[in-house]
Amino acid sequence: MGSRKFSAEGIPDQQLVQGCLEGKEYCQEVLYKRYFSYAMSVCIRYAGNQDEAMKAVNDSFMKVLESLENYDPSKPFKPWYAKILVNTAIDRYRIHFRYRSKFADEDISEDREPEAEMDMDLAVNDILELYRHLPEQYRVTFNLYEMDGYTHEEIAQMLGITVSTSRSNLARAKKMLRELYRKKFESVSKAP
Amino acid sequence: MNRFDDIFLKKVKEAFDSYDAGHLADEGWKRFVKNRRKKRGLTLLIPFRAKAASVLILLFAGSAVLYLTFQRQKETGPVAVRTDTVDMKETGKKTTRETIAGDRKVPAQTATFAEEAKSTAAVRTDMEKASETTAGTRPREKAARRPDTDRYAYRFVPAPAKRKGGILSVADRKPEALDVPETEERMMFLPEADAGSSGKTSFMAGVSGLMASVEDMVASAPGVAVGFYMEHRLNRSVAIRPGLALARHNYSLGDRYVGDRLVESSHDMSNLAGTIDTYDSHMEMLTMEVPVNLLFTLLERGGKRFFVSAGASTVFYLDQRFSGSYLSVTTRENLNTYTGEITYDTSYRTVSAESDHPAFSHVDLFGLTNFSAGYAFPMGKNSFMLVEPWVQLPVTDLTSLHLRMRYGGLSVKVQFGK
Numbered sequence: 001m002g003s004r005k006f007s008a009e010g011i012p013d014q015q016l017v018q019g020c021l022e023g024k025e026y027c028q029e030v031l032y033k034r035y036f037s038y039a040m041s042v043c044i045r046y047a048g049n050q051d052e053a054m055k056a057v058n059d060s061f062m063k064v065l066e067s068l069e070n071y072d073p074s075k076p077f078k079p080w081y082a083k084i085l086v087n088t089a090i091d092r093y094r095i096h097f098r099y100r101s102k103f104a105d106e107d108i109s110e111d112r113e114p115e116a117e118m119d120m121d122l123a124v125n126d127i128l129e130l131y132r133h134l135p136e137q138y139r140v141t142f143n144l145y146e147m148d149g150y151t152h153e154e155i156a157q158m159l160g161i162t163v164s165t166s167r168s169n170l171a172r173a174k175k176m177l178r179e180l181y182r183k184k185f186e187s188v189s190k191a192p
Numbered sequence: 193m194n195r196f197d198d199i200f201l202k203k204v205k206e207a208f209d210s211y212d213a214g215h216l217a218d219e220g221w222k223r224f225v226k227n228r229r230k231k232r233g234l235t236l237l238i239p240f241r242a243k244a245a246s247v248l249i250l251l252f253a254g255s256a257v258l259y260l261t262f263q264r265q266k267e268t269g270p271v272a273v274r275t276d277t278v279d280m281k282e283t284g285k286k287t288t289r290e291t292i293a294g295d296r297k298v299p300a301q302t303a304t305f306a307e308e309a310k311s312t313a314a315v316r317t318d319m320e321k322a323s324e325t326t327a328g329t330r331p332r333e334k335a336a337r338r339p340d341t342d343r344y345a346y347r348f349v350p351a352p353a354k355r356k357g358g359i360l361s362v363a364d365r366k367p368e369a370l371d372v373p374e375t376e377e378r379m380m381f382l383p384e385a386d387a388g389s390s391g392k393t394s395f396m397a398g399v400s401g402l403m404a405s406v407e408d409m410v411a412s413a414p415g416v417a418v419g420f421y422m423e424h425r426l427n428r429s430v431a432i433r434p435g436l437a438l439a440r441h442n443y444s445l446g447d448r449y450v451g452d453r454l455v456e457s458s459h460d461m462s463n464l465a466g467t468i469d470t471y472d473s474h475m476e477m478l479t480m481e482v483p484v485n486l487l488f489t490l491l492e493r494g495g496k497r498f499f500v501s502a503g504a505s506t507v508f509y510l511d512q513r514f515s516g517s518y519l520s521v522t523t524r525e526n527l528n529t530y531t532g533e534i535t536y537d538t539s540y541r542t543v544s545a546e547s548d549h550p551a552f553s554h555v556d557l558f559g560l561t562n563f564s565a566g567y568a569f570p571m572g573k574n575s576f577m578l579v580e581p582w583v584q585l586p587v588t589d590l591t592s593l594h595l596r597m598r599y600g601g602l603s604v605k606v607q608f609g610k
Contacts, residue, residue: 032224033217040213040220054216058224062231122203124211133538146201147208174197176525179534181200 013077021068032061035078039085044124045143046089048131060088086148090158093140130180137161138173145170392425396578398605404443405598406475411443414601423487423607431487433501438510441477473516477591480508485562495570505560505584512549512592547593554592560584560599568607578605 011030019027039060044053063084071080131139140159144150145166150158152166159166213220400417403410419437426432485503492498526535566580584599591597 029221032221033214036217036220037211037213040216041208041211044211044213045208050213050216054220054223057220058227061224062228122200122207124207127204127207133536147205172525175534176536177200178196179536 014073017068017071017073017077020065028065031064031077035081038078039081041124042082042085042148043089044128045131045147046086046093046140048128048139052092056089056092057085059092060085063088082148086144086150090140090144093136094159126185130177130184133180134173134176138169138176141166141169142173142177394423394607394609396421396423396605396607398578398580398603400437400439400582400601400603402439402441402599402601404441405600406443406595413442413444415439415441415443415599417481417601417603419481419483419603421483421605429489429492431489433483433485433487433503435483435485437481437483439477439479439481441475441479443475444473473514475515475591476511476513477509478511480510481560482506482508483562485564495576497568498566499568500565501562501580502564503562504558504587505562506558507556507560507590508552509549509554509556509591510551512547512554514547514593516545549592556588556590559586559588559590561587564603571606574609576607578603578607580605 013031013034016027016031016034020031036057039057040050040053043056043060044050047053047056060081064081067084071077134142137159141155144155144158145152152163152170155161155166156163161169397420398418400419402415402417404415405411417437417439419435421433421435423431423433483503483505485501487499487501489497489499524537524539526537527533528535562582562584564580564582566578568576568578571577580603582601582603586596586598589596
């Protein structure tokens with residue numbers, strides 16, 4: 001445990017999964033650490049900060065260990081784990097932010113938007129900074145749709161909202177991100 | 193999707209794909225292992241289903257033991273008179289006598305003392321025969337034959353005064369007929385168990401200091417409970433202890449879970465838009481708890497004893513008050529209709545919410561499982577002091593806000609009677 005050095009590079013996921021099923025803690029640790037960065041990258045999008053993201057990662061890995069028997073070893077581990085990660089993040093979102101944002105559901109017309117230029121690279125912290133200003137539901141909808149590839153129907157079901165609300169939330173999230181980006185970074189990028 | 197969105201999305205994906213949190217992996221794993229041990233300990237000890245099952249089993253076992261105990265008491269109490277015919281060798285007559293099990297009434301006698309004394313064995317034998325042959329034989333008689341029922345041993349009772357109806361009394365007996373020692377008075381079949389039954393039940397009063405954990409947060413202030421209990425010993429090592437306790441809970445919590453549920457339950461907050469950023473919740477409760485526990489004495493020596501107990505509690509809520517203050521962050525968009533420009537204003541607002549629930553508005557039926565271990569020692573002539581650490585774990589979500597609460601504490605009780 002801890003900062004133990006691993007010579008586990010060559011061990012395939014399926015073998016680690018088998019080891020986990022047999023209750024070998026070594027295999028669990030290797031599997032956990034192998035996908036830790038990936039898991040954090042998923043969870044931090046939903047959680048907004050590192051600490052909450054780590055809690056979500058740990059919750060999801062617990063679920064992984066509990067439901068490994070349902071995992072089909074003929075399929076790659078990562079997408080299966082990704083689904084658990086997203087579901088865990090959504091569960092935490094549901095528990096923590098149950099009430100609904102009361103933003104109006106008016107239609108968003110994209111052509112009103114001033115075109116912003118996008119000419120600089122973004123770091124995770126920059127994105128999180130932008131995310132921080134997004135209402136929770138917008139951020140979750142944006143992540144689910146744009147980043148994790150869920151449909152509006154699926155999002156509506158997951159979040160307990162209507163399909164049109166999901167669409168509206170996504171449009172608003174994008175609009176806000178554009179505006180926030182423009183405010184925050186355009187002046188930086190144009191600076192000499 | 194416009195060009196900005198395409199590029200932005202691409203860059204966001206790139207940023208997250210290249211996100212490297214490897215330096216946090218060790219810390220994450222440590223936390224994971226720590227959490228898992230904590231969770232596994234509880235889960236192995238009492239997973240949710242096992243908790244529910246154990247409550248049912250305990251209730252079933254308790255009910256069964258109680259039923260059997262009461263049945264046994266019924267059987268050893270006053271029962272109907274059974275008439276036995278005893279062949280009396282001395283008189284050569286057939287004598288009818290009434291055999292009373294545990295009755296306070298002295299029956300009519302038609303046999304001499306000597307005959308009775310001599311025929312004791314015969315009566316017993318006869319009883320055995322009768323118990324085998326008579327339809328509707330009472331278990332009491334079976335109990336009389338069991339070697340482990342010494343407390344039902346026959347004992348002497350004073351003879352009744354001269355009776356009416358020509359029935360012979362002590363004075364009427366001829367001395368020659370009394371060929372047994374004078375000490376061998378007439379024998380009646382009275383159980384001695386009755387004398388001991390009052391010592392099986394004792395009463396106690398106690399006070400507990402308790403701490404609560406709401407969801408995953410430990411409350412910063414303790415609560416207090418006072419209670420009265422009855423302990424009924426079912427056998428040497430097992431006792432059942434029902435009770436009634438009043439508990440005052442007063443907790444301050446900075447827990448978001450409470451906040452969320454309070455937000456949902458409070459009309460003041462239903463129109464709030466935005467994100468709730470920080471929470472400061474407070475809860476006050478007055479509860480009436482009805483615990484039913486089974487006690488198992490592990491070690492008993494010199495009046496001191498170690499015991500463990502397990503059971504379940506039903507909680508009636510006499511008063512529930514939840515309050516909270518929340519910092520809400522609201523982002524609003526403003527559209528300038530002339531320029532088409534949209535600006536966003538972020539405002540911070542502190543909102544207070546309260547949620548009161550009247551008495552008996554919520555009951556958690558067997559909502560808590562109780563576990564305790566204790567030490568009892570004599571205090572005074574006929575009383576004991578009990579020191580008993582305990583925990584209560586939820587079977588279901590508790591209170592009107594459906595919170596996952598756990599309690600733990602130390603109770604000190606004074607037991608009156610052995």
